[in-house]
Amino acid sequence: MHLEKQAKKILSFPRSQPEEVQALQDTIYVIGGKWRLPIINSICNGNKRFRDIQRSIPGITTRMLSRELKEMELNKLITRTVYADIPVSVEYESTDYCKTFGPIILAMIDWGKKHKKKITGKG
Amino acid sequence: MHLEKQAKKILSFPRSQPEEVQALQDTIYVIGGKWRLPIINSICNGNKRFRDIQRSIPGITTRMLSRELKEMELNKLITRTVYADIPVSVEYESTDYCKTFGPIILAMIDWGKKHKKKITGKG
DNA sequence: ATACCAGGTATACTCTGTTATACTGGTTAC
DNA sequence: GTAACCAGTATAACAGAGTATACCTGGTAT
Incomplete structure (x- = not known):
């Protein structure tokens, strides 16, 4: 399997089996949006309090944070x-998931x- | 209480320096949206033709594919x-970038x- | 007394990514 | 002659993610 992969390395990364496309799309779906990942990152880094999390993520509003936290709690990504x-x-903590x-x-x-x-110097 | 919290700072992944949050948000920005990554994946896997790329990504419309490809060409992500x-x-190819x-x-x-x-069997 | 903190909620609005559908112009196949 | 494939464009409309702003309850500090 791994040998096969190495051998087929004409391309820089693996062939796109439908299964892999599906996996990719699934992942995009669950982490979708602008804030989900920054919030996960913040909580996993030890921020537990609402305002601490908010302060750690430039630009996020209380509304968005509140909404995301609720949905993440429903989805067992965090505990409240x-x-x-x-x-x-109130303390938020990340689950193993x-x-x-x-x-x-x-x-x-x-x-x-x-x-x-490349990003900053764009024009 | 506060001391315990400080002590518990042995966490599963790295501390969230503002720089890292910014990096994360930058990345989310450039790969933002539902289709960018699947398209990159498809092209990097060897699909070159418009219809081939489209067929390899379930659900994408010609309009979205067309738009994304144009912007990706502008941003030097692909060549046309x-x-x-x-x-x-017409052939699309991925750049090193x-x-x-x-x-x-x-x-x-x-x-x-x-x-x-967890995704499919969700309820 | 008042001003600020925590932890949010309420309302209203915008914006644009995304969908749906149809259509063009050229080529090849039956 | 008509049907299907390629490589898209045109038009219209929608849904909901995201923004802006204000407000609420309760405590704390000066």
Whole structure:
């Protein structure tokens, strides 16, 4: 299998079996939108509080964050815990499932860093 | 409480420096949308002709494909070559720049395959 | 008293990505 | 002559992601 892959490396990455296209489209669907991945990244990096998460993501509004968090909780990507402290505090935490996005996020951060000039210096 | 939180900073993937958030958001911006990545994947896998690319991506319309291809050509992600053959033929090819998306696409295909059940069997 | 923090909700609007459908112009096949 | 393939363009319309702005409850600080 791996040998086969190496051998067929005429192209820079693997052939597009319908199954792989489907997998790709599925993934795009679940991480769809502008905010999902930045939010996952933020929470996986230790931000637990609503305002902390918001502050860590430039440009996001409370409305969008609120909406995304709700849907992510429904989809078991995060947990939401309310602590009946003196002033009630709320904490969001990533589930193991959520952490499976790690490789994708890392690949994207890596790409973004490497291609900073091309983006900023566009005209 | 606060001390515990600080201590728990041994997390599953790296700390979210503002720089990394920015990189992530940049990447999301350039690959934004439903079709960009599937198209890149298709072309990088050897599809060159308009109809071949279209057939390889379930659900895409000629309009969307046409639009995306134009913008991708502008952004130097692909090249478009017209051959003055008997019936004129057009070939799209990926640039080296385009191929830098490989790791992201691969990570996403991988994720999609692994989480097929969760998506399809969702309720 | 008032101004600010946390954790949001409510309303309204915009924008554009996406869909649907039809059509063009040229070529080859039956 | 008509049907099908290539490589698209044209037009219209929609859905919902995203934005903007204001507001609410409750606590805390000065």
